[in-house]
Amino acid sequence: MTDLRPPLPPQDLEPYWMPMTPNRAFKAAPRLVVAAKDLYYTTADGKHVLDGLATLWCVNAGHCRPRIVEAIRRQAGALDYASSYSLGHPLAFEAARRVVELAPAGMRHVFFVNSGSEAVDTALKIALGYHRLRGAGARTKLIGRERAFHGANFGGMSVGGVPANRKAFGGAMLPGVDHLRHTQDLATRAFVRGPAPTGAELADELEQRLIPLHDASNIAAVIVEPVAGAGGVLIPPRGYLKRLREICDRHGILLIFDEVITGFGRLGQAFASQYFGVTPDLITFAKGVTSAAVPLGGVLVRDEIYRTFLEASEAGVEFFHGYTYSGHPLASAAALGALDTYAEEGLFDRANQLGAYFEDGVHSLRGLPHVIDCRNLQLLGAVELAPRPDASGARGMEVHVKCWDRGVFVRPMGDVLAFCPPLIVEKRHLDTMFGVVAEAIRAVA
Numbered sequence: 003m004t005d006l007r008p009p010l011p012p013q014d015l016e017p018y019w020m021p022m023t024p025n026r027a028f029k030a031a032p033r034l035v036v037a038a039k040d041l042y043y044t045t046a047d048g049k050h051v052l053d054g055l056a057t058l059w060c061v062n063a064g065h066c067r068p069r070i071v072e073a074i075r076r077q078a079g080a081l082d083y084a085s086s087y088s089l090g091h092p093l094a095f096e097a098a099r100r101v102v103e104l105a106p107a108g109m110r111h112v113f114f115v116n117s118g119s120e121a122v123d124t125a126l127k128i129a130l131g132y133h134r135l136r137g138a139g140a141r142t143k144l145i146g147r148e149r150a151f152h153g154a155n156f157g158g159m160s161v162g163g164v165p166a167n168r169k170a171f172g173g174a175m176l177p178g179v180d181h182l183r184h185t186q187d188l189a190t191r192a193f194v195r196g197p198a199p200t201g202a203e204l205a206d207e208l209e210q211r212l213i214p215l216h217d218a219s220n221i222a223a224v225i226v227e228p229v230a231g232a233g234g235v236l237i238p239p240r241g242y243l244k245r246l247r248e249i250c251d252r253h254g255i256l257l258i259f260d261e262v263i264t265g266f267g268r269l270g271q272a273f274a275s276q277y278f279g280v281t282p283d284l285i286t287f288a289k290g291v292t293s294a295a296v297p298l299g300g301v302l303v304r305d306e307i308y309r310t311f312l313e314a315s316e317a318g319v320e321f322f323h324g325y326t327y328s329g330h331p332l333a334s335a336a337a338l339g340a341l342d343t344y345a346e347e348g349l350f351d352r353a354n355q356l357g358a359y360f361e362d363g364v365h366s367l368r369g370l371p372h373v374i375d376c377r378n379l380q381l382l383g384a385v386e387l388a389p390r391p392d393a394s395g396a397r398g399m400e401v402h403v404k405c406w407d408r409g410v411f412v413r414p415m416g417d418v419l420a421f422c423p424p425l426i427v428e429k430r431h432l433d434t435m436f437g438v439v440a441e442a443i444r445a446v447a
């Protein structure tokens with residue numbers, strides 16, 4: 003029998019080892035949510051909390067949207083699971099067609115996985131495989147960027163630039179990886195609205211330092227987030243991504259955009275690549291593709307990459323890679339429900355309509371105690387607080403907790419608080435969110 007009542011709060015919190023969570027602190031003061039609708043969570047004690055970060059930058063269509071819920075329900079009763087290993091089911095093909103329809107021109111193939119981390123590791127493997135099939139098997143080096151987050155698996159962790167990962171797992175990173183500098187410079191580019199007018203030349207480091215050091219003939223790919231998210235919402239300087247593209251082109255290096263956060267409407271287009279007018283060779287995505295209702299991720303590839311695998315491989319499996327749940331029917335159904343919702347409600351355009359209002363909201367925090375930067379692009383933004391000398395991150399965490407107590411969820415990344423609301427957000431929600439954040443910042447010494 004189906005029981006759709008919200009579950010009672012668990013009696014024992016110990017068995018669940020929570021991810022990316024200070025378990026001791028959480029279990030001493032748990033915050034449990036039992037339901038969600040549109041922009042709001044309902045907590046176990048009946049409070050409503052505005053979701054200012056689309057939870058983890060993923061609930062782009064809002065929570066429990068009818069089309070998505072219905073699509074999942076219907077699919078669960080019709081075909082709960084079918085493998086995509088030499089077997090197919092129509093929904094995965096339809097989901098691929100619909101994603102490709104939204105992709106930049108010339109990217110007509112997509113490989114499905116279950117998460118952003120898997121998408122990144124898959125993209126790195128595609129890059130290596132592509133070069134090998136073209137007779138350029140020496141191209142194995144991968145270039146990431148400082149402060150990048152590309153997921154929790156070994157490939158993504160290695161090209162990523164998260165200090166906590168490097169501290170914990172530094173000895174086990176992939177070999178042959180180097181990093182570009184990140185693009186943030188608070189000394190010269192604080193409180194900039196949108197992309198900074200200067201700083202494109204940071205991309206030249208690829209050609210002036212890393213290519214001479216490693217030699218282009220050894221480099222497979224450069225991977226960047228068009229806007230770095232979990233590293234603190236770092237907006238690329240004007241012209242930076244275009245310059246990276248030109249350098250990669252000159253040297254036969256593949257360019258990967260990790261669009262796990264920026265994909266599916268965050269910047270007012272389906273993908274950031276269209277917003278910036280820069281087309282990479284591969285795009286990784288996840289999160290917003292299903293509005294997070296069922297896990298799904300994927301890699302879009304330029305046509306020539308797909309063709310190379312199909313034409314240059316020996317008979318049999320062309321790309322020896324995949325996951326049990328690649329193209330899962332429920333994930334495919336959720337993707338179709340989400341893509342229908344985005345299209346019917348014009349949600350990708352919301353960032354264009356609300357971007358200026360959102361920008362004013364982010365920058366209204368300037369001048370509050372300890373605020374050292376406000377930054378934004380379309381419906382993505384952040385406020386950065388000065389770290390306490392002896393406790394980096396403590397101030398950000400305290401503001402986050404005070405916001406939660408006042409009914410707003412925004413996420414701290416150290417002393418940076420990020421804003422990334424579901425695309426159904428309205429001005430009144432933004433007023434509430436920035437008003438509460440301002441109160442919380444004032445309340446934290």
Ligand SMILES: Cc1ncc(COP(=O)(O)O)c(C=O)c1O
Nearest residue numbers: 117118119151152153260262263
């Ligand atoms: C840019 C980027 N890539 C990859 C990932 C990893 O995604 P997942 O947590 O779905 O594995 C994230 C997660 O936030 C991300 O922001």
